[in-house]
Amino acid sequence: GDEGSRALWQSICDVSRKEFQALYDRLGVQLEERGESYYNAGIPAVLEELTAKSVAEESDGAMCVFPLGKDGASDTSKTPLICRKSDGGFNYASTDLTALKQRLDEERADWLVYVTDVGQKQHFDMVFQAADRAGWLQAEVGAAAPRVDHVGFGLVLGDDGKRFRTRSGEVVRLVDLLDEARKRCLEQLQERNADMGEEERETAAAAMGYGAVKYADLHQNRTSNYTFSFDRMLDLKGNTAVYLLYAHARINSIVRKADKDVAAALVPGTIKLTEPSEIQLATSIARFPEVIEALLDELAPNRLCEYLYELSGAFNDFYANCKVLGVEEEASRLALCEATAMIMRQSFYLLGITPLMRI
Incomplete structure (x- = not known):
């Protein structure tokens, strides 16, 4: 085309690139254009x-x-x-x-x-x-x-079963969804974690809010349409990133209370399994490689999301039935805690979610 048209096209590209970059920064995305x-x-x-x-x-x-x-x-x-x-x-x-x-x-x-x-x-x-x-x-x-x-x-739908749009009928911008999720998580943290510093709270809200939107999308069967809901994606008890981030932070709290270098103790022979819930948790941990293989074979991130939720449930059962600190089995059970946290962090990384060590 002529120089004037190309200059106009370049200006449009520059404006678009700036807006896209703001979105990529929130998502932690790096790309080569x-x-x-x-x-x-x-x-x-x-x-x-x-x-x-x-x-x-x-x-x-x-x-x-x-x-x-x-x-x-x-x-x-x-x-x-x-x-x-x-x-x-x-x-x-x-x-x-x-x-x-x-x-x-x-x-x-x-x-x-x-x-x-x-x-x-x-x-x-x-x-x-x-x-x-x-x-x-x-x-x-x-x-x-x-x-x-x-x-x-598939498509993201609104409560009316149609393409997700604003009340005025406009397409909803992803950057607005991310910012709204972060805002809601920040309000939640202000209510639940009054002792948390402002900077730490802002960081946690961003990780939770952005992670919630990502996880809500990735944990669906990718070819299926799904209905978007902030309430569901930010639920503290359901299969959500917020729930899983809290679960990960709780595990790290247990390890911190032990005041030991648990990661260094993860050597063969450390873990001894006697209780059913210990065996179930260890079995879930051992399934991680096969889950990753299935994810790669099917290119289905929801496989990893399902596993992460299952692993968190197995840990909750373990923690409810097995005392960790101050018992003869402390070293073994702390190793189980650390192994669970490590798998969760690796899973968060693969899903593009920032893990939180404390919430």
């Missing part, structure tokens, strides 16, 4: 390669990738992936194919995960199929084949 325009120069070569490999073909003036039929030939009766419009213009497919190739060839990616709403599933399935037919997803000598996945997610 790659806008669509970054890939524009590479599109012609990619389309030429797809044509040369008989993956893409012209149809009514457009460049298309048709699904393969049972005979292995293009089935022109089915909906194609249009990677260049009939007027010569490029589109999302053009950019997505070029971005995929760049990430494989230049970034040397071994696993690409595309996160969009579930409505984009067919599009990305077709992009991945085109890449596979072009040979981009084949394994190199001595290496595994690159993996590509589309992670679709």
